[in-house]
Amino acid sequence: xxxxxRLFQRDEPTAPSMDAxxxxxxxxxxxxxxxxxxxxxxxxxxxxxxxxxxxxxTDELMASLxxxxxxxxxxxAGNPSLRAFFATPEDIADTFGRSEExxxxxxxxxxxxxxxxxxxxxxxxxxxxxxxxxxDTLHHDVAQTTLSFSDHRVRICGLTEQALRKEIERRLVxxxxxxxxxxxxxxxxxxxxxxxxxxxxxxxLLHRRGTGISAFAGGGATVEADELMHxxxxxxxxxxxxxxxxxxxxxxxxxxxxxxxxxxxxxxxxYIRNRHIRIDMMNVVQEGNTKVGNEIEFHFVRIPGVTPQxxxxxxxxFRRSDLPPGGLHIDAAMRAL
Numbered sequence: 001x002x003x004x005x006r007l008f009q010r011d012e013p014t015a016p017s018m019d020a021x022x023x024x025x026x027x028x029x030x031x032x033x034x035x036x037x038x039x040x041x042x043x044x045x046x047x048x049x050x051x052x053x054x055x056x057x058t059d060e061l062m063a064s065l066x067x068x069x070x071x072x073x074x075x076x077a078g079n080p081s082l083r084a085f086f087a088t089p090e091d092i093a094d095t096f097g098r099s100e101e102x103x104x105x106x107x108x109x110x111x112x113x114x115x116x117x118x119x120x121x122x123x124x125x126x127x128x129x130x131x132x133x134x135x136d137t138l139h140h141d142v143a144q145t146t147l148s149f150s151d152h153r154v155r156i157c158g159l160t161e162q163a164l165r166k167e168i169e170r171r172l173v174x175x176x177x178x179x180x181x182x183x184x185x186x187x188x189x190x191x192x193x194x195x196x197x198x199x200x201x202x203x204x205l206l207h208r209r210g211t212g213i214s215a216f217a218g219g220g221a222t223v224e225a226d227e228l229m230h231x232x233x234x235x236x237x238x239x240x241x242x243x244x245x246x247x248x249x250x251x252x253x254x255x256x257x258x259x260x261x262x263x264x265x266x267x268x269x270x271y272i273r274n275r276h277i278r279i280d281m282m283n284v285v286q287e288g289n290t291k292v293g294n295e296i297e298f299h300f301v302r303i304p305g306v307t308p309q310x311x312x313x314x315x316x317x318f319r320r321s322d323l324p325p326g327g328l329h330i331d332a333a334m335r336a337l
Contacts, residue, residue, distance in 0.1 A: 018052040026051045026173050030259060033177040034184075040256040047256075050263035057266040058172045064274060065168075066297050068116060068161050071096070071316040080294035081314065084283055085121060085149045095119075095152040097324035105157040106320055114319045115157045116164040122151040123300060123312040130284065145285040147277070149312060155215045164315065172270055175213045179269040180262040184255055213270065214303045274299045 027047055031038050040046075069081060073089035076082045086092050096102045105115050130144040156171070158164035262269055278286040280293035303309040 018055055022055055023048060023051050025170075026055065029170065029173050030177045033174065034181050034255065034259060036252060037256045037259060040252045043256055046260060047263070050260045054173065054176055054263040054266040055169075058169050061172065061272050062165055062169060064272065065165070065299060065315060066274070068315045068317050069119075071119065071318045072322050080279075081296045081298065083281070084147065084279060084296050085119070085152070085298075085314070091152075092318075093322050093324055096154055096318050096322070099154040101155045101157055102318070102323070106323065109159060112159060112320060114317050115159070116161045116315065116317050117154045117157045118164070118168070119314045119316045120151075120153045120155070121149040121312045121314075123298075123310065124148045124150065147279060147283045147285065154316075154318075161315070161317075171213050171215065172266075175270050176262050176266055177259065180259040183262065184258045213301055272299055272301045 071092050076089035126146045128144055276297050278293050278295045286293045298312050300312045
């Protein structure tokens with residue numbers, strides 16, 4: 001009897017060992033982004049192995065992240081990375097003070113002495129002609145590369161580094177689900193035009209809300225609190241419209257297979273890279289074996305969207321006592337100009 005059961009039982013790949021709670025959480029996050037696959041046959045079992053593969057990949061990415069930087073004016077002079085990221089020590093507090101997410105975090109956690117967050121930045125490399133000192137000789141019109149970091153944003157905060165890293169992991173899972181949804185929205189058959197239209201609308205709304213990795217690297221447009229509530233309502237309405245649109249079984253099966261495909265090959269869709277580089281006090285890249293300047297390390301990530309972006313980011317710790325006085329919602333004021 002056992003032999004016959006094994007003979008007729010559909011073969012399932014053996015999933016790597018993984019915490020069941022993590023798998024269940026990932027499935028729920030996938031369903032929140034693409035709820036319709038929840039009606040596919042044995043969807044949980046079929047998602048299990050691809051999710052395990054994706055979670056192993058996210059573990060590798062998280063292990064590659066550097067140690068947390070203490071982001072404060074006192075540390076600026078002695079930390080080459082902070083000096084590279086911020087032109088002056090005062091810019092650090094200004095950046096965190098402009099973040100509505102930082103102020104909201106401290107308001108919601110009155111006992112928190114500090115926060116752990118992700119500092120996202122735009123990275124610009126320029127190739128210029130400058131001056132360089134070779135021994136006692138000053139050379140002019142020397143080809144140089146300069147780095148500049150701008151558009152500093154802090155959107156993701158946690159009480160501890162562990163909590164922050166867990167949130168980044170969740171964002172990576174969300175991003176993979178969003179990549180799967182985007183792929184399906186772009187390849188659906190013409191006879192399902194209304195379904196494709198709704199899925200494309202959902203992708204755009206989820207990007208607008210900051211779903212996935214865009215928020216932790218500070219990418220995308222900033223959304224006001226009132227507008228965010230409106231976007232949330234639109235996402236819920238979109239889900240209802242998709243649910244009301246009856247799709248053939250084979251279409252839903254195809255959608256589940258598409259999500260599984262993305263999670264089975266996560267490195268094809270989401271990546272984080274690190275960069276070690278030596279720069280001087282003016283953020284000029286130092287080539288060769290020179291000892292001039294200091295080595296810094298930062299990470300960068302590709303932010304998908306209509307116009308993909310490359311954003312640098314670092315994990316940072318910021319003290320409540322360094323937060324400028326309240327009421328200076330500079331981000332909102334600048335957006336109103």
